[in-house]
Amino acid sequence: MAPATSAVSADYLIGPGDTLQIFVWQNPELSVTVPVRPDGRISMPLVDDTVAVGKTPLQLSADLETALAVYIRSPKVSVIVSNAVGSLSQVQVIGQVTRPSGVPYHAGLRVLDALLAVGGLTEFAAPNRAILIRSKDGKETKTKVRIGDLLDSGDLEQNLLLEPGDVIVIPQTWF
Numbered sequence: 001m002a003p004a005t006s007a008v009s010a011d012y013l014i015g016p017g018d019t020l021q022i023f024v025w026q027n028p029e030l031s032v033t034v035p036v037r038p039d040g041r042i043s044m045p046l047v048d049d050t051v052a053v054g055k056t057p058l059q060l061s062a063d064l065e066t067a068l069a070v071y072i073r074s075p076k077v078s079v080i081v082s083n084a085v086g087s088l089s090q091v092q093v094i095g096q097v098t099r100p101s102g103v104p105y106h107a108g109l110r111v112l113d114a115l116l117a118v119g120g121l122t123e124f125a126a127p128n129r130a131i132l133i134r135s136k137d138g139k140e141t142k143t144k145v146r147i148g149d150l151l152d153s154g155d156l157e158q159n160l161l162l163e164p165g166d167v168i169v170i171p172q173t174w175f
Contacts, residue, residue, distance in 0.1 A: 012081060012089070013164065014052045014060060016040055019083035024068065025076035033082065046071050057081055091162050093118045095170035096125035105164040111145060112159050114168060126173040127151065132160060133167040 014020070016038050024030040034042045040053030047067045052060050057079040068075040081089075090102035091114050098119030103109070111132070121127055127148035134141050143160070147170070150158035162168075 011056060012084070014055055014057065014081065015084075015089050016053055017085045018052075018081055018089065019085075020052065020057075020060075021080040021082045022064065023078040023080070024064075024072070025078075027072060027075070030068070030072075089164050091164070092167040093170070094167065095130075096122045096172050097170055098122060105162070109162045110159045111147065111162065111168065112150060114162060115147065121147070121151075121170060124172050126171050129171050131169045131171075132162075133169065134163060135165060136163075 014036055016036050018036045019033060020036065020042060021033050022031060022042075022044055030045050032044045034044055036042055036052050040051055041049045042052045043049055044064075047064060050060075050063060050067065055063070061077045061079045064077045064079070065075050068077065084104065089105045091105055091109060092102050093114050094100045097115070098121070101118055103114045103117040115121070127150075128146045130145045130147045132143045132145050134143070145160060145168070146155065146158045149155040
């Protein structure tokens with residue numbers, strides 16, 4: 001059996017609202033599509049209330065295999081994120097943009113992609129004072145992004161690669 005593939009990267013963290021396809025090899029009656037509930041848990045046949053949020057699909061597969069081992073000899077489980085909509089799978093764009101909101105994350109998402117998705121900047125934006133906030137391993141980093149230089153002179157060094165959970169803040173200009 002070939003390993004199942006997903007539209008998200010291998011280090012993707014499952015979030016509330018994501019939809020998961022769970023396949024149990026040679027047990028089609030246990031293979032289901034389930035949403036991750038707001039409490040971060042999933043339920044499936046024989047396994048109730050398993051924490052899914054904050055885990056990678058591979059980690060969740062291992063947890064489900066352990067839980068199913070009580071009922072099935074050597075279970076093989078694949079977890080595919082079929083619809084990533086949780087807050088952990090978004091990039092937030094806030095401040096002086098047309099429609100401040102979360103942008104669904106996908107591999108290769110960059111600053112310019114996120115700006116286009118929220119309708120661009122308002123007339124009051126200070127694009128060269130934008131900040132990218134990233135939390136990783138419990139540490140928050142802030143990176144200045146000169147979005148004005150990206151838009152006005154094509155400075156592609158400012159078109160940073162984004163990660164799930166990033167926040168782009170576009171401040172208001174000083175008059």
